[in-house]
Amino acid sequence: MAGKADCQHNELLLECSPWAEEAGFDRPNAGKRLAAATKGGRNPLAAKGKSANAVKKLSQQVAERLAPSFPGPLLLPKDELNWDPDYPPQSLRSWLNEVERNKLTPERKTLYVAGPPVVMPGVSFMNGWEQPTGTPVNELEGFEPPSTQASLEYLSAFYYGLPVKFFPQPLRFVPWTEPPQRAKSRNSHSYVGLARDDYCTRIRTRETPDKKFKRQLNLNDLLDAAIAMLPDDAYSLALLMDFDMYEDDDDDFCCGRAYGGSRVCVVSSARYHPALDIDESIDHEHMWPTSHCKKFADSLCVVEELEPREHIKSVYETLESPLRRAVDAVRRASAPSTRQVFNGLWFSRTVRTLVHELGHCFGMDHCIFYACNMQGTSGMAEDVRQPPYLCLVCLEKVAHAIACELQLCDQAGKEEYIKARYRATAEFCEAWKHVDLFAAYGAWIQGRLQQLSV
Ligand SMILES: [Zn+2]
Ligand SMILES: [Zn+2]
Known part of the structure; x- marks a missing residue:
């Protein structure tokens, strides 16, 4: 394992790990990811008169800016996408068109x-x-x-x-x-x-x-x-x-x-x-958000004889970025020792799965676009490395179901809903900040809210 207690998580991995290629996972590119979060299924940056190359470049720039908020799925050896790299993506559009999907109604909500x-x-x-x-x-x-x-x-x-x-x-x-x-x-x-x-x-x-x-x-x-x-x-x-x-x-x-x-x-x-953590060889130093520590991800890939890539620091990976804030909220935390900390850990893992399973009731399929609470998981070790938030695509689905379909909001109303939802979750995290996952999630949300307010 990477330097255990003294690991500073200085470099963060915002893309898939080098293992993704080995596993044969082909992550939807920047343009496809942006398109996946729109109702029409088209890249919002594509407009008449813009060349395909210009659109590609613009999409990559936007993706780079988003990465320190919404990094890619880690895809480490033995992760779910390693076993099933061709798992089909579910865009907002395909979710909207899903005939089996139950809609919220005033009578059933x-x-x-x-x-x-x-x-x-x-x-x-x-x-x-x-x-x-x-x-x-x-x-x-x-x-x-x-x-x-x-x-x-x-x-x-x-x-x-x-x-x-x-x-x-x-x-x-x-x-x-x-x-x-x-x-x-x-x-x-x-x-x-x-x-x-x-x-x-x-x-x-x-x-x-x-x-x-x-x-x-x-x-x-x-x-x-x-x-x-x-x-x-x-x-x-x-x-x-x-x-x-x-x-x-x-x-x-x-x-x-x-x-x-x-x-x-x-x-x-x-x-x-x-x-049970000892049996599962859970690395308490590298659960989300520190699961995105590059040194940690590399150490798991090296076991599979994969050379680490050089770290290219994103210009957007500032102290203010949501993932960096989340890491800083827990980097000084020591390994869990007291019963209170262990019980908090137990609770945080269980509710993360609870909202995931309920997400399926909303018609959401497993997510392959980003690191996301709707990712499929192959076991406990991967489970604790995944984030508690919904990615840009999955959040659009929930916001559409609640704000648009139930509350009949327009686009502006939906955007207000998203912020109000973040604030409500931040409030929960504040009350539960003695638990690392919520301390980090709260910090991540503050960073995200700041981005949304400019
Ligand atoms: Zn699931
Ligand atoms: Zn997602």
């Missing part, structure tokens, strides 16, 4: 959050399933799973303008009483029920293949339960879990999933438990 269901005495065997098995019990003391109340507050800022409410009915895990049909179901812990009032959904459980937890719950069953409980005025419903989850026989685990078309998502905090 509320985001519901359901906290982790209560484990009833009949299924007390589930107690402890949420604890990492490899950590001695006394070392797990003082860890507190992400608060549902705080998650709701973050959602209110991130999806500013929408009402965010707790799901009104209490949810409970109860015994599933159907007699087991087949021999393999003889394990009485194979099913549990997820109940509200007198309604109950069967949830499959299985032993966790990688043994990080005792057992895990089936994600598809949880999503089915969420669909069945969707309130009439819900735009979407997020179900929070503290148990580990799986999707099918092929996977080890899954942290979150959305059935966007059905307007539901489930997010589990289990794998984000900081006690």
Whole structure:
């Protein structure tokens, strides 16, 4: 790893790492990225009478100016885009034309959050399933799973303008009483029920293949339960879990999933438990925003025998640039040690995934244009390197859905919405600045707001 505690993150990587080429990832060029954020899908710099070369040059200049605010996806070895470099981009225009996309309406605009269901005495065997098995019990003391109340507050800022409410009915895990049909179901812990009032959904459980937890719950069953409980005025419903989850026989685990078309998502905090960081070899010195430290990115590429490129400092990478501000907000921070810091870390990771999954409910696909909260991820190590903000393309989608489609704003109104949303998120970050991710996000937003005010 790059010089650990003494790394100053002096040089920031604003483009993809040299590994991108090796992986065969062809990032949409400057002109295409600008076009992707417009409704018409055309580069706004292209005008009659301008030569293709002139447009290209102008686009590159604008892209260079934007890079210290919105750098490229890092694309380090083993990242999601390495495995799937041809993943198709979703521009604002293709998002607008997506027939499956649910639109916000005055009748259906509320985001519901359901906290982790209560484990009833009949299924007390589930107690402890949420604890990492490899950590001695006394070392797990003082860890507190992400608060549902705080998650709701973050959602209110991130999806500013929408009402965010707790799901009104209490949810409970109860015994599933159907007699087991087949021999393999003889394990009485194979099913549990997820109940509200007198309604109950069967949830499959299985032993966790990688043994990080005792057992895990089936994600598809949880999503089915969420669909069945969707309130009439819900735009979407997020179900929070503290148990580990799986999707099918092929996977080890899954942290979150959305059935966007059905307007539901489930997010589990289990794998984000900081006690697992050692197994995942998480480098605490280089989580976002310091994941953009060039020395760090190079060190991961060198492992794959790739020579680092020379650093060309962007003239726009000033002390005022959003990414530099974000890095400066945390560069002096020491490695996490206290329970409070670890719990903040746990919360920040979980809500970053929560807004990502809800983004799918808004019809947003994974983002390949920039480093962005809507990027796909291949695992924990990549997860913590991704930013909490929406890139220029994804932000246009959310702003269009909320400001234009729901609030019927015009272009100027949408721009005001974007600033108001940044201010609301900055307020949340200010209250949570004891957590590095939010301290950095708050600083990034201040830099961005300053750019938008000139
Ligand atoms: Zn996703
Ligand atoms: Zn994006």
